[in-house]
Structure formats: C-alpha cells, structure tokens
Amino acid sequence: MKKLIVFPMVVVITAAGALGVAGAGEGGGGDSQWCAPSEGAPITDLDEDQSSNAHTIVAVGEQLGVPDFGLAVALATAAQESMLRNLDHGDRDSVGLFQQRAPWGTFEERTHPPTSSRYFYTGGAGGQPGLLDIPGWQDMPLTEAAQAVQVSAYPDAYAKWEDDAWAWLAEIRGGLTPDQQLGGGSCDSEWDGEDPPPLVADPAALMARAQAFADASAAGLPDPFYGALGYYRMCARLAARVHGHAHSGFISALEQWRSHLAAGTAVTDGSPPPPGALLFYTNQPWGHVAVYLGDGLVVSNDVLDAQTGRRGGVYIVPTTELTAGAWNLPYAGWAPPIY
Structure with missing residues (x-):
C-alpha cells in the first residue's frame, strides 16, 4: 500500500483565528500515501530552522489554493512576528510563528508550524478571521492584508519584509519539484509493509x-x-x-x-x-x-x-x-x- 498525499493538521492562528475540521465532508479513491510536508532546501540568508518554517508556510498555503500574494503576506507576517521561528513565548500569551494568542487555539496547535500556518490563512479556533476571510485582501497593500489578520499595535511593520518575502517565495519555488509545488508536500518513500495492528477486534x-x-x-x-x-x-x-x-x-x-x-x-x-x-x-x-x-x-x-x-x-x-x-x-x- 502506498501512502496518501497528506499534510499534517494545519491550523493557522494569527492575532485572531479558528481551526477547521468538521463533519459534512465527502470522499473517495486511488492508492494512498501517508506523507509529511517537505521541509525543502535551505533559503539564502535564513538558517535551517527558518528555512523549514518558510517552506511549511508556503506548502500549507499551496494546499489551500492560496495565490502567491497570500503566500508572500504569510511569509512577511511570520518574519515580523517571530523572525520565522516557532517561539514558545511572546507578548502576553502569544506564541508560534505568527504569535497567535490563546483564543486562536491550544498552545500545541499554535506552536505546530503547519497548524499555525493554516490558522493564518483560514482563521482561528475562536472564530477569528484568517487571511482568506478578509474581504478584498488580494487588492490591499501587503502590510494592510497582514494587519487585517494580526490586528497588531504596529500595523505598518510588515511592509519592510515584503521584498524578502517575495525573494523567499521565488527561492522556495525554485527548490521544489513540480509535484511538490502542486501538492505542497512530499512523500519520503512508499510504505510497502502490512497495515499497522488494527484498532478494532475484528x-x-x-x-x-x-x-x-x-x-x-x-x-x-x-x-x-x-x-x-x-x-x-x-x-x-x-x-x-x-x-x-x-x-x-x-x-x-x-x-x-x-x-x-x-x-x-x-x-x-x-x-x-x-x-x-x-x-x-x-x-x-x-x-x-x-x-x-x-x-x-x-x-x-x-x-x-x-x-x-x-x-x-x-x-x-x-x-x-x-x-x-x-x-x-x-x-x-x-x-x-x-x-
């Protein structure tokens, strides 16, 4: 059995957001692969940890169908909020890449880069809007789009990271295979063994x-x-x-x-x-x-x-x-x- 094209649960929280996984879905077919997101190659002027987080932010956004401008907004936001580091501390109860506060989700969710990234795009657990919830966000200046999610005391601070964000995105794109660019993740290898022991008696x-x-x-x-x-x-x-x-x-x-x-x-x-x-x-x-x-x-x-x-x-x-x-x-x- 192969693995399913998977992205570990990603929930993006910003200064305001919500998580999403409820019960009216549909489904069906093909081989399956159980995969984690690709960490990608190191990015110029970023260390290994920062590069990994930048790749995660982009991969999550691509899985959600976020256009390039939204990916740049997310990268610039995380650069300003945490220097692209998954912090376990911050102002008051803020933590993680996006310094999301407690109403956005649990500590574990907010310090899980894929989850915190998804929160940034789709909103927090407390009903806070994510980037995709902001009317007209694609027509805003980058710093205004970021601020609409973050509600920061420094609304113009994201602007200084705009050029860097676009450069990082271009480098990430250059370092990913076409499959990774489309899928936002990768599979290290096929899982060809037996299923794990079942969770049911029969x-x-x-x-x-x-x-x-x-x-x-x-x-x-x-x-x-x-x-x-x-x-x-x-x-x-x-x-x-x-x-x-x-x-x-x-x-x-x-x-x-x-x-x-x-x-x-x-x-x-x-x-x-x-x-x-x-x-x-x-x-x-x-x-x-x-x-x-x-x-x-x-x-x-x-x-x-x-x-x-x-x-x-x-x-x-x-x-x-x-x-x-x-x-x-x-x-x-x-x-x-x-x-």
Whole structure:
C-alpha cells in the first residue's frame, strides 16, 4: 500500500483565528500515501530552522489554493512576528510563528508550524478571521492584508519584509519539484509493509459493516442498522455508525478532530493509520472524517454530486480519491475511534 498525499493538521492562528475540521465532508479513491510536508532546501540568508518554517508556510498555503500574494503576506507576517521561528513565548500569551494568542487555539496547535500556518490563512479556533476571510485582501497593500489578520499595535511593520518575502517565495519555488509545488508536500518513500495492528477486534466485521452501509446506500435503502434516511450527509455520524455508535457526540468532524488534538490522541506525524482509525481532513467549513478499513480503503460519505456525477451516498474507495481525486481534501491526521 502506498501512502496518501497528506499534510499534517494545519491550523493557522494569527492575532485572531479558528481551526477547521468538521463533519459534512465527502470522499473517495486511488492508492494512498501517508506523507509529511517537505521541509525543502535551505533559503539564502535564513538558517535551517527558518528555512523549514518558510517552506511549511508556503506548502500549507499551496494546499489551500492560496495565490502567491497570500503566500508572500504569510511569509512577511511570520518574519515580523517571530523572525520565522516557532517561539514558545511572546507578548502576553502569544506564541508560534505568527504569535497567535490563546483564543486562536491550544498552545500545541499554535506552536505546530503547519497548524499555525493554516490558522493564518483560514482563521482561528475562536472564530477569528484568517487571511482568506478578509474581504478584498488580494487588492490591499501587503502590510494592510497582514494587519487585517494580526490586528497588531504596529500595523505598518510588515511592509519592510515584503521584498524578502517575495525573494523567499521565488527561492522556495525554485527548490521544489513540480509535484511538490502542486501538492505542497512530499512523500519520503512508499510504505510497502502490512497495515499497522488494527484498532478494532475484528477488521473483517468492520469491513462487512461498512459494506452494508454502502450496499444500502446504492439501493436507496435506509441505514441498515439504525433505519435512518439521509444519514450519509453527515460524515461524523456515518463514521460513528460504522463503528456501532448512533452519534459521534460532536456537531462536526472539526469539533471531533479538535477534541483529539486537545486530548493528545490525534496522530499528525504522517504515520500510516491502522484499520479502524478515523481519518480527518481539513476542508472548510466543516471538515471531513472517514473510517480506514485497511489495504488502502476507506468508507466515506459523498455529497459532491457535481464533481463526481454520483447522487450522494456511502462508498468504499481508495484513500487517494479523498486527497487527490474529485474532493482534493487536505489530510489532517488520524485518531482512534474513541466514542
């Protein structure tokens, strides 16, 4: 089994932001690769640590489809706030690359460069707007776009880093392969071994239960275990029911993922998931969760009819259809099926 094109859970927090991984996602197909973001080559005039953080900021933005100007804004912001260093301290409770304050997320989230980078782009856990939430940000001067997110006491300070940010971005682009430029990450090597030991007592029974959901969906029949219709439109509920629970206990997959992050049960190091694991994705605004069945397959709901031509339902598909197929979901990590 190959690895899924993955980006560890990234949540960008700035002076104001929010995390996103909730429960109305869709998914499906291909080989799977479990990969971490590429650290890239050293950048001129930056040390190894600063270079790695700059590469992460750009890779996260590219996974989110952020245009080049937004990537430059993020680089300039992190240069001003932390000198591109993942600080464990700052003014009052500010920490991390972007010196995001406590309402943006947990200490662990704000000091995890991919997560803090995603927060900068998409907003903080407390509902703070990220760069992509700012109306007209692409038409603003760089320092104004940065300030709209950071709400700094020094609103013009980002301007002095603009030339550097563009130079760093050009150098990063020059040092990445085309696949890395498009995907924002890389895979060191294929994982060709067996699946890790399963998290469920009977993986075959889990597969059979997932297949029963998929078969009922294909036939237009109600949930075979709980008798409900429309259940496939809520990914967190479907994942719970595949594991034998009527409800996930969360309003969304995002909230469920955040609970795993807070509890320390989230796995974001790029390691392959065991059968039975919950796979989380960071598409906005709700995120997505699917159940890993082993051998590169997941059971997932699907409501993106325009992209796939499907009517919506439950499907068992290869993992890469979620990340590299019609859905193009950014992978966050996996967690055990704790309910």
